Amino acid sequence: MTTDTQDLAPQDWAARFSARMAGIRASEIRELLKLLEQPDILSFAGGIPDPALFPAQAIREAYAEILADGAQAAQALQYTVSEGHGPLRRWIAERMTRDGMPCEPENVLLTAGSQQALDLLGKLFLDPGAPVVVARPTYLGALQAFNAYQPAYLDLPQGALDGDEAARAAVEARKPRLGYFVPDFANPTGVSLTLAQREALLDLADARDFPLVEDAAYRELRFGGEPIPSLLALDIARKGSIEAARVLFCGTLSKTLSPALRIGWICGPRAAIEKLVLLKQGGDLHVSTINQMVACRVVSEGYDQHLGRLRGAYGGQARAMLAALERHMPKSVSWISPEGGMFVWLTLPEGLDGKALLERALTDVRVAFVPGAPFFAEAPAANTLRLSYSLLPPDQIEEGVRRLAGLISAPR
Known part of the structure; x- marks a missing residue:
């Protein structure tokens, strides 16, 4: 006896999942990492190490x-x-x-x-x-x-x-x-x-x-x-x-x-x-x-020498980003200057939503970043975003910040 599988209703898997699955959501960052495969995107999204620095x-x-x-x-x-x-x-x-x-x-x-x-x-x-x-x-x-x-x-x-x-x-x-x-x-x-x-x-x-x-x-x-x-x-x-x-x-x-x-x-x-x-x-x-x-x-x-190379490289990229932000961003945008790591955190003017800005940035200027709201456990601040400087060389950091600043300054 054979059964036509087209006549079988799909299983209701959602009804079988545990209660804890209600709090599980896809990572916006992991989704954004897929953009790294698009060569024309200048991505500040992935807070990941520079592969050129791998030993x-x-x-x-x-x-x-x-x-x-x-x-x-x-x-x-x-x-x-x-x-x-x-x-x-x-x-x-x-x-x-x-x-x-x-x-x-x-x-x-x-x-x-x-x-x-x-x-x-x-x-x-x-x-x-x-x-x-x-x-x-x-x-x-x-x-x-x-x-x-x-x-x-x-x-x-x-x-x-x-x-x-x-x-x-x-x-x-x-x-x-x-x-x-x-x-x-x-x-x-x-x-x-x-x-x-x-x-x-x-x-x-x-x-x-x-x-x-x-x-x-x-x-x-x-x-x-x-x-x-x-x-x-x-x-x-x-x-x-x-x-x-x-x-x-x-x-x-x-x-x-x-x-x-x-x-x-x-x-x-x-x-x-x-x-x-x-x-x-x-x-x-x-x-x-x-x-x-x-x-x-x-x-x-040689691990300490390797760390020295990492610190020199990321320090240079951080300085390039901070200098570009100072040159191009409107005065209504503020940011935090790090002394290490891979990130700069921006606060946008009130009423400007990071997620909506990302959609425009991808379409209009081909720049990616991570909106800030998902990083809040309570009461998200939508007018925030994270920029990572770990993957791009200084000239591309400069160009990406220039494009993003122009988009933020443009009339909405």
Whole structure:
């Protein structure tokens, strides 16, 4: 007996999805990345590293050397422990210790990029309705990772870390379950928390007894100003040991080495790391063994010199963008000057919508950027946008900013 499939009604999949799927939305940034395939688009959209800066030769040689050695090849192509490749965890622990965060390899869990780290942390800490305090605006990828666990977001009020007692009290009253922040060169704003603001954030977390997630994706990309201790470093100094700290540090090699290797990590007290290991086992067992071994070889020699090249390149591109904004943007537009990272945050005149401007920019002047509204957990500010300078050379940055400024200045 045969059945004409054209007569069968499609399954109602939406009715079968879990309640958590109601909060899951497509990333506007991931969609915008498709524009990079159009050669005539000048794109400030993707906050991704410049492929010209990847240590491709060193990565190629590391793969070849590992696979040419029988014993190493057998290890590299096999399953491994969920915690991650021991030598790489040791390198991370030594580097973090050097950066004021004394820890051991047992305090480190390797993850598939820091994005998986955020998902694991959401799974570990969040129940439906759990309040999560975040910066205003904040990293869209963190919101997407946490959304599956149905939290209730609380934008950190302006002034809460600058001595405004009423703003601080508003946060305390909500009894946050978790705090998430990017203290260094934040995505999307490029802003860094001052030392006083970091101390105030730790004070707040101590007062209400909630853990803090420190997303350090851009920490190594400082090209100006003076380094500031990480939240974890400050917390360890207060508590005397990482085992007594409340900060969980998320690091990554995606912005400095290569995104495709998918190497990130969580560093924190062993009591939290041990539970995160169990969650990772239920997810993907472990990060690619060969990728961990390759990354370990590449970072073990010349990594600081490589970082110097990155900082020089991104610093030059940032200066080119800031100079172009100063030359071309109307006075009604304001922006924040970063000292590291990959982003400049613009505030447009009231009434000008970033999403509507993007539609016009793509059609009229072939320039792409990311509208600011999706980066807000609460009450989006539509008259904002994010520009990334990481992919374009200075002459194209100049031209793209000139086109965009002309569009903003044009009568609507």
